[in-house]
Amino acid sequence: MKVNLIIDSSLDEGEVQVHAQNATVGARVLSYVDHFTKDKENITVKSNDEFTVIKKMDIVCAEVHNKILTIYTSKESIQTYKSLTMFLDELNSNTFMQVSKSELLNIQKIKKVEPSFSGNLIAVMSNGQKVNISRRFVSILKERLGI
Template identity: 60%
Template sequence: MKTELIIDEQLNDDEIKIHTKTATVGARILSFIDHFTTDRENLAIRSDEEFLMVQKSDIICAEVQDKTLTISTKDDDIVTTKTLSALMEELQSETFMKVSKSGMLNIQMIDRVEPSFSGNLIARMKNGNKVSISRRYVSKLKERLGI
């Protein structure tokens, strides 16, 4: 991949332009930039009667079961009543991706992806968790991973 840095003083302070031939390369670049700029922020998650401060980059995956959300981090599993859509909105990051109606994952924490039955995929995360990717999200995940 050929890269080039061009300084354009006519751009606004918060403006960056990236030119790529394919959406896959663009998505990967945005994911890397996003990881280094916004994922260092903390997120307050209410669990029982306390608020836990979790660094966004420590979140591996999250899944809803029986109206409770379990957020898996590098160190712990946090159970909360927060909704998956509320969590995704708070994360607002290219690094995190919804992969089913009830699950999301941090694409930087994927160890490997394996085929499953009926067109689904299984993502094996760096902490050993398995996350099911429904057929509806398979193409989006492949695009984000560049595969």
């Protein structure tokens, strides 16, 4: 990927424009920029009677089962009572995406993507965990990964 920096003093203060040939390249660039520009790098999760502070970039994936959200990092798993949608909103980052009704993942922690039956995919994550990507989210994931 070729990147150029063009200084344009006519832009409003705090305004940045990104130009890309297609949506896939644009999404990849925004994902990288998003990683470095978010105000909060950590997220606080209530688990039982304690609060755990997790670095967002340490989160590999998360899943909801029986109304319990399990957040997986490379070192541990934390359980809490939050909806997947609420957790995704709190993450507030293009690096994370929902890939099924009950799972989300950090696209920067995907090691490889394998085909599955019925048009689904399976993402093998950096911690070895396998995450199912439903057909509904396959095209979005492919676009975000640039494949």
